[in-house]
Amino acid sequence: MSMESEVHRPLADYSANIWEDILTHFSKSELETIDMLKEKHSTLKEAVTESFMASKENQIENIKFIDALCRLGISYHFEIDIIEQLGYAFNSLDFNQLIRHDECDLYTVGLLFQVFRQFGFKLSADVFEKFKGEDGKFKEHLVADASGILSLYEASQWNTRGEDIIDQALAFSSCHLKEILFQSIPQHLAVRIKNALKHPYHKGISRIETRKYISYYEAEEKRDAVLLEFAKIDFNMLQKLHRKELACVTRWYEAMEIKSKVTYTRHRVAEAYLWSIGAYFEPQYSQARVKTAIALIIFTMLDDTYDAYGTMEELEIFTDAIEKYSICKT
Template identity: 30%
Template sequence: MALSIKPLFASYNPPNAPKRIPKATNSDHFSQNPLPSARKLNIAHDHTLPLPLKHHNYRSKHDADKIHSQHAQKLKEVKDVLNKAGEDPLEGLYMIDAIQRLGIDYHFQEEIETILQRQNMISSACGYNEINNQPYETALRFRLLRQDGYYVSSALFNNFKDKERKFKSSLVGDIKGLIGLYEASQLSIEGEDILDEAGEFSRQYLTEWATHLDHQQAILITDTLKNPHHKSQARFTTKNIQTNIQGTNEWINVVQELAQIDSNMVHEIHQKEIHQILKWWKDLGLANELKFARDQPLKWYMWPMACLTDPILSEQRVELTKPLALLYIIDDIFDVRGTLDELKHFTEVVNRWELDAAEQLPDYMKICFKALYDITNEICYKVYKKHGWNPLESLKKTWARLCNAFLIEAQWLAHGIFPKTEEYLKNALISTGVHMVLVHTFFFLGQGITNETVDLLDDVPGIISSTAKILRLWDDLGSAKDENQDGRDGSYLKCYMKEHCGSSIKDTREHIISMISDEWKCLNKECLYSYPFPASFKNVSLNAARMVPLMYNYDDNHRLPSLEEHMKSLLIGGVVTQQNELTIVSQMKAEG
């Protein structure tokens, strides 16, 4: 049965406020007009999951207190050891690398920054190449400093070339050095040919070594080539790094012990967030009302979980899942359900952002726009109350641009048009949804919100556009459609082959892979010179790009086995009740 939108919202008018709103008072717009709940959609049937409506206690209070006490003790031990290790130039680098690979570096930002500042000062004074001439240590210092925003010239790697300007033959047998070179090459920016050479040189010989070494060493090399640290999610690869930790036994054990306790605690946080999201999704009722659309809240949650890695950002992860859910629903409306005329009308309504205009839409579009309108206003209210800034105009604009981009793609498909590759990618910057998601994330984080940064976000800056291109090109590399869709999607591969007659699929795929590499260089540069955006936003953009291969690595059965395996290891871990585990497993099966 169709729902009427107007009665639910007639009493609320979105504030036509300036971008910057004064601090909240009793007379401000939001306090006068409390936002209506988005949880008013009719629920025809109960959710199929055994979903608990109350949070469960994962441990007794005694057990929880004991775990937190152990965690605090290990945290203190690691900080003490890190401060001591930082006095040794190499040991400090080894320990920072291990902490980052284990995904616990958020505990030690001040200590890490102090060590890297000291490293940068010493390296600068010595010209970056006189401290240590060992390939691995030089590459590690370069990588850690660049990752933290310090510009270090790649020219230092010329020290490992011979008179003929080729990498020295002695490097071929230095497996550790080759790994360091390959990892460092992942931070290259445009024009750094020497890093490209280092990456290709190290990749070639590491690939050869992998066929001649014992099983454990071969796995280490293969994993390095497949998942270089800079382009991977730490918490998704921690199981594979134990043999890749360099340093002394003085601190390795205590760091690993902390990482294990920390992992269990983070698991528990994520599991609680999942229950909040599943309850929100169930109460919203869109899965029942719009049965043609995807019903994959766990998969949607993986994006916020991967992009917002600090456990303290629990509220932000839950809130970001909501616009992500709407993104997938609206994508399905454009891809598998709506007629071209319906899509035009829907896009007009989103651009106008008026409830009255939605009355002429088909019922399923009314329901979707109502949810979009309501959830967006709720988000604006929360951001305003927490950060003193009303993002309504920015969020309305991002949704309008997204639907405009979806409509362009729908028109291309309806009329059999293959756009030029440049036009296709320009539209894809928006249609991927990356811009919409990162704009929401920026406001959720609440750091560095100024007129300047908001205006830059509206213009799709490079730190967003590069991530969007990486996602679009990665997705288009695969020929598979998403697992539960019957609609059609455009493809850069098809557009390129149409535009370049005679190009083979193999050549086109190689061209796309090269483009992805180039966009990573652009993203690296944007993150190195990310002003005026804060480091927290830079990290979110990087994490989104790092997540792309996992989210779009389809197999021949149109499934995502790597993602499914990581979901199991990350979400079904730590200390949980049997009921909680069954809930998550049931949802994973439903989404599979």
């Protein structure tokens, strides 16, 4: 009997990999499809840019446009202009007074609050004071506005410590959103509310949240057809780039023969790549995504070595070797 067979190893019973090989390859036909989309993408971007610049004439509409760009996953094309315009509006006395005016409804104030805080501008929570009654509670008639309550709920996710009114807004909106789900509201709005209650969009993986919002926006009566088409094409082009990157990571994984040489580790290439997508999805970070995914695969192997293979004696030696290793040494 060999020495290896006498060693008791704490092998874990990991579930099988659920991803099919189709996710790890990228065909020439898909590359040709990208080339066909590029010209249309460029034309639509020009049109969206024109609409974005035109929206500057009305600061409220401008920020609503920015919100749509963010949720549709295309704000990265306009980052400099967005920061510029938000900074100008945030420092404008007239704009701050406009937000607090009675004509600015709950939906709008909630949306403005979200956008400003999302980009690092700490709009005061007192913009919601006008929606409270003499008893210090949010007015009950607001419940009739499903979109407004959803906007208030999403705004309350951007609270900071000590903002009591935002804490009240969260309790009020979350309670009533659950009730609104039993009312007669558009199907896409109901789905959006359910998803928001389960997981606020800005806390999710941006590509997944973008895909969801495209379907919500497509069902809206007042949707911008050009903006929607641009968002769809941009999403598809990025998705093809992401698939190409995943194929690259998979080829590295197969070339390293990890499945045959490190048999006890988890086969989680797609999951490792998804982590990198969650960190940054924009096209300019392509190399970073590939390297991050590879690093995560290596970390997974190390983790499994400790949890599902090495004995205590082996791991003490292994740990000592890792602690002594330094890439800075000459």
